[in-house]
Amino acid sequence: MNRSDDRQAKAAHIRHLLSTESETIHENTGHMNSERYRAIENFDYDALRDEARAIKEDAIARLPELIDRVTESVEENGGTVYVADDAEDANSYVEQVMADRDAETLVKSKSMTTEELDLNEHLGEAGYDVFETDLGEFVIQVAEEAPSHIVGPGLHKSSEEIAELFNARFEPDEELATAQDLTRFARDYLGERIREADVGMTGANFVVAESGTIALVTNEGNARKCAVTPDTHVAVAGVEKIVPTVADLQPFSQIIAKAATGQDVPQYFSLLTPPVDSPTLDFDEPDVPITAQSGGSDDRDFHLVLVDNGRFAMREDDELRETLYCIRCGACANSCSNFQHVGGHAFGGETYTGGIATGWEAGVHGLDSADESNDLCTGCTRCVDACPVNIDIPWINTVVRDRLNRDEMPSEFDFLVEGLTPDEEPGGLDPQKRLFGNVDTLAKLGSATAPVSNWLAGTRPARLLMERVAGVDPRRDLPAFRRDTLRKWAADREPATPADADREVLLYPDLYTNYVQVERGKAAVRVLESLGCAVQVPDIPASGRAPLSQGMVSTARQQAEAVSESLAPHLDAGRDVVVVEPSDAALFRREYERLLPESEFDRIAGGTYEILEYVYGVLENGADADALAAGDGQSVSYHSHCQQRTMDLAVYTEAVLSDRGFAVQTSDQECCGMAGSFGYKSQYYELSVSVGRELADQFADAERVVASGTSCMEQLDDLLGPTRHPVELLDPAAE
Amino acid sequence: MATSLTRFEDALVDHDCEVTRTTVDGFDGALAAALREPAVGASLGDPELSLPADVQTVPTPAQLQAAASGVTPVAFAVADHGTVAIPSTASGVEPVSLYSDRHVAVVREEQVVPDTGAAFDELGPALAEDRGSVVMATGPSATGDMGALVQGVHGPSEVHVIVVESEVSEP
Numbered sequence: 047m048n049r050s051d052d053r054q055a056k057a058a059h060i061r062h063l064l065s066t067e068s069e070t071i072h073e074n075t076g077h078m079n080s081e082r083y084r085a086i087e088n089f090d091y092d093a094l095r096d097e098a099r100a101i102k103e104d105a106i107a108r109l110p111e112l113i114d115r116v117t118e119s120v121e122e123n124g125g126t127v128y129v130a131d132d133a134e135d136a137n138s139y140v141e142q143v144m145a146d147r148d149a150e151t152l153v154k155s156k157s158m159t160t161e162e163l164d165l166n167e168h169l170g171e172a173g174y175d176v177f178e179t180d181l182g183e184f185v186i187q188v189a190e191e192a193p194s195h196i197v198g199p200g201l202h203k204s205s206e207e208i209a210e211l212f213n214a215r216f217e218p219d220e221e222l223a224t225a226q227d228l229t230r231f232a233r234d235y236l237g238e239r240i241r242e243a244d245v246g247m248t249g250a251n252f253v254v255a256e257s258g259t260i261a262l263v264t265n266e267g268n269a270r271k272c273a274v275t276p277d278t279h280v281a282v283a284g285v286e287k288i289v290p291t292v293a294d295l296q297p298f299s300q301i302i303a304k305a306a307t308g309q310d311v312p313q314y315f316s317l318l319t320p321p322v323d324s325p326t327l328d329f330d331e332p333d334v335p336i337t338a339q340s341g342g343s344d345d346r347d348f349h350l351v352l353v354d355n356g357r358f359a360m361r362e363d364d365e366l367r368e369t370l371y372c373i374r375c376g377a378c379a380n381s382c383s384n385f386q387h388v389g390g391h392a393f394g395g396e397t398y399t400g401g402i403a404t405g406w407e408a409g410v411h412g413l414d415s416a417d418e419s420n421d422l423c424t425g426c427t428r429c430v431d432a433c434p435v436n437i438d439i440p441w442i443n444t445v446v447r448d449r450l451n452r453d454e455m456p457s458e459f460d461f462l463v464e465g466l467t468p469d470e471e472p473g474g475l476d477p478q479k480r481l482f483g484n485v486d487t488l489a490k491l492g493s494a495t496a497p498v499s500n501w502l503a504g505t506r507p508a509r510l511l512m513e514r515v516a517g518v519d520p521r522r523d524l525p526a527f528r529r530d531t532l533r534k535w536a537a538d539r540e541p542a543t544p545a546d547a548d549r550e551v552l553l554y555p556d557l558y559t560n561y562v563q564v565e566r567g568k569a570a571v572r573v574l575e576s577l578g579c580a581v582q583v584p585d586i587p588a589s590g591r592a593p594l595s596q597g598m599v600s601t602a603r604q605q606a607e608a609v610s611e612s613l614a615p616h617l618d619a620g621r622d623v624v625v626v627e628p629s630d631a632a633l634f635r636r637e638y639e640r641l642l643p644e645s646e647f648d649r650i651a652g653g654t655y656e657i658l659e660y661v662y663g664v665l666e667n668g669a670d671a672d673a674l675a676a677g678d679g680q681s682v683s684y685h686s687h688c689q690q691r692t693m694d695l696a697v698y699t700e701a702v703l704s705d706r707g708f709a710v711q712t713s714d715q716e717c718c719g720m721a722g723s724f725g726y727k728s729q730y731y732e733l734s735v736s737v738g739r740e741l742a743d744q745f746a747d748a749e750r751v752v753a754s755g756t757s758c759m760e761q762l763d764d765l766l767g768p769t770r771h772p773v774e775l776l777d778p779a780a781e
Numbered sequence: 782m783a784t785s786l787t788r789f790e791d792a793l794v795d796h797d798c799e800v801t802r803t804t805v806d807g808f809d810g811a812l813a814a815a816l817r818e819p820a821v822g823a824s825l826g827d828p829e830l831s832l833p834a835d836v837q838t839v840p841t842p843a844q845l846q847a848a849a850s851g852v853t854p855v856a857f858a859v860a861d862h863g864t865v866a867i868p869s870t871a872s873g874v875e876p877v878s879l880y881s882d883r884h885v886a887v888v889r890e891e892q893v894v895p896d897t898g899a900a901f902d903e904l905g906p907a908l909a910e911d912r913g914s915v916v917m918a919t920g921p922s923a924t925g926d927m928g929a930l931v932q933g934v935h936g937p938s939e940v941h942v943i944v945v946e947s948e949v950s951e952p
Contacts, residue, residue: 181926205928267936
């Protein structure tokens with residue numbers, strides 16, 4: 047398939063999900079997302095996740111030693127440990143256990159790792175009956191579908207759909223309708239399977255090296271039953287699940303359910319050190335007292351299967367290693383606007399779903415499986431705030447995108463964009479990525495020839511070519527480049543504040559403010575000057591945000607280095623760098639850490655401020671707020687930028703606007719759905735608009751809408767009409 | 782500040798458990814009121830508290846399966862979340878607490894620890910030294926997998942905790 051067909055196929059798949067699974071997925075993930083916020087509201091989430099992260103870092107660093115330790119512990123307890131190299135190895139071992147026990151049936155509690163291994167299929171082909179007992183897993187086993195969410199595998203199905211499925215498949219005497227009916231039916235059906243089963247299988251959320259304890263986080267009680275009812279228990283877990291000590295479980299016990307479902311604690315945090323002392327339950331001998339049936343742990347057989355399947359290679363990989371810290375709570379999926387709208391059947395690979403799926407898929411199944419959904423991560427970073435172990439999930443997505451770019455085969459259209467695009471990337475890069483990754487060059491060119499360039503870009507032939515070559519959706523208005531850039535305006539005017547003022551500000555002429563959203567730049571200059579700052583708008587190169595968003599890491603790094611060099615003399619002279627575009631402010635303070643030497647990053651990050659963060663600081667230090675325009679009670683609906691929120695910077699905008707007398711209502715949506723180039727891409731346009739509509743609906747009755755990010759402004763412009771930046775409300779020269 | 786005991790009781794209610802506070806003398810009555818027939822149990826191992834004869838403490842699988850309630854002791858309890866720690870024992874505390882539709886947990890006042898930190902002070906030796914097993918259970922079993930929250934899935938749909946005070950506070 048060529049790229050244009052590829053994009054159409056992807057668009058069709060997303061369109062299908064938007065009209066089928068989207069509604070239920072949205073309701074369920076949205077609920078878990080808001081419950082997580084509620085659960086952590088009065089709780090020191092950050093302190094605990096730092097602690098949890100440190101434990102994982104240490105455990106992965108010491109992994110070989112911990113595997114030896116846990117093997118020793120489990121053997122002391124009377125169990126067996128098997129370290130499986132890959133899926134085939136693990137599946138064969140389990141099959142052998144089944145054969146050795148003369149087993150026919152196996153009951154399972156939820157385990158994503160066995161999904162990764164395709165264990166059910168393997169055992170099925172070998173003639174064994176395998177039953178999923180987690181109700182969500184049971185639903186998708188009956189439906190013969192793949193999990194749509196790490197925590198709730200059947201999250202995309204409503205009660206009505208499950209009822210239809212069960213009624214058709216099981217033909218119960220009385221038709222099932224409600225969630226209560228379905229739960230009762232599944233419990234009875236699966237209860238019988240558990241009582242008959244020869245072997246019980248669980249996963250493990252954590253495995254404790256010093257004791258051989260496995261920790262299982264569940265709500266239904268099925269893992270408890272699977273583990274203790276049959277006399278044989280097999281636990282399958284990735285090697286990354288090992289922690290050194292029982293004490294190391296403590297932060298996880300407090301954080302995992304909050305992160306996953308917003309519960310303070312799970313219903314059951316099971317800490318089993320198998321073989322356990324509970325008597326086995328033989329329902330084939332219904333009238334023999336359980337305590338007379340067995341001698342407890344002596345009659346029990348326990349196997350811990352630790353799975354490598356690519357994890358040791360991930361451990362050696364500086365960029366993918368972080369993935370191994372994942373505790374599989376699904377918070378990255380729940381906090382993701384794109385995921386909320388399409389779910390894991392688009393936003394996922396062979397096994398894993400959500401933002402972290404890219405890391406897992408690349409590590410355990412290979413780059414191709416990561417390719418399926420990698421682009422659905424727009425880098426908005428809302429998952430970074432949500433992740434209980436602080437994984438930089440957008441960075442993993444960027445790195446994998448970069449690796450995928452480098453794997454691409456050259457295309458027939460390369461010649462069209464290569465002349466325009468002075469990047470550092472290999473030939474064969476998708477022209478769509480190349481176009482959006484080099485948007486700075488286009489902006490310069492477009493601005494120099496505006497308005498002709500804008501007219502030309504808007505013509506039908508031009509839009510058709512853009513769609514065919516670069517997948518720019520024709521339904522999306524293109525940004526209009528301005529010939530009168532912010533820099534020209536600033537150079538041509540007399541500064542209102544003497545150059546030797548107490549505060550010297552370098553207003554960074556980000557691509558969007560300089561070439562497109564020029565008015566917000568002018569407002570920013572006037573606001574700063576009215577507060578006594580001397581402002582200059584020098585020529586500083588593009589930030590690198592655009593290429594980074596396309597996975598063009600080398601190009602982004604080169605641009606970061608150029609920015610660093612240009613900013614250095616200003617920063618060394620004590621000037622403050624103020625940025626209007628939040629995605630660039632975030633870049634300087636977050637992603638540059640990945641792109642620049644530490645000292646250069648520290649210098650930039652330490653001297654950079656988002657515009658209203660800076661205004662807030664200047665006002666707090668005694669500047670006269672009355673120099674700014676007043677709100678006089680005017681209602682304003684504000685959508686902060688996703689990356690701005692992740693850096694906890696949205697509060698400054700809210701505070702300054704409120705102090706100036708605006709009645710501010712802030713959206714609670716994670717992301718506007720535009721996300722830079724994402725909403726322009728033909729394969730994602732409809733998803734982008736679906737996410738954007740949700741935001742627009744929140745603002746349906748708004749008198750005035752402001753947004754901090756260029757993308758958010760573009761999205762809201764398209765859906766609601768003209769949107770301004772908050773700094774424009776404060777502009778003393780505004781009409 | 783509320784005592785651990787009242788915080789425990791409040792947390793139990795928040796997590797949809799029923800709770801009765803009683804004394805050694807009042808225990809038999811409190812238990813009788815909490816039990817549903819037929820009942821199974823695991824020995825409380827407490828010289829001051831015993832189970833009535835009609836509670837089957839050496840249950841068969843058939844009795845376990847048919848039980849309306851199952852009464853057990855606990856290893857300890859955690860005030861902050863209303864959690865009871867269910868140990869794996871040869872007497873069958875785990876299956877009795879799990880298979881019955883209604884789990885009646887008997888908690889002595891001094892078994893209630895304040896918070897997660899204190900719980901791990903108990904769990905450390907129980908797991909690492911004794912190599913025991915403990916289920917930290919909070920509320921009835923539940924699922925959202927069928928499209929709405931339903932209590933009572935593979936585990937009990939009701940949890941009733943009887944808290945036994947050590948001394949009678951008033952005559």
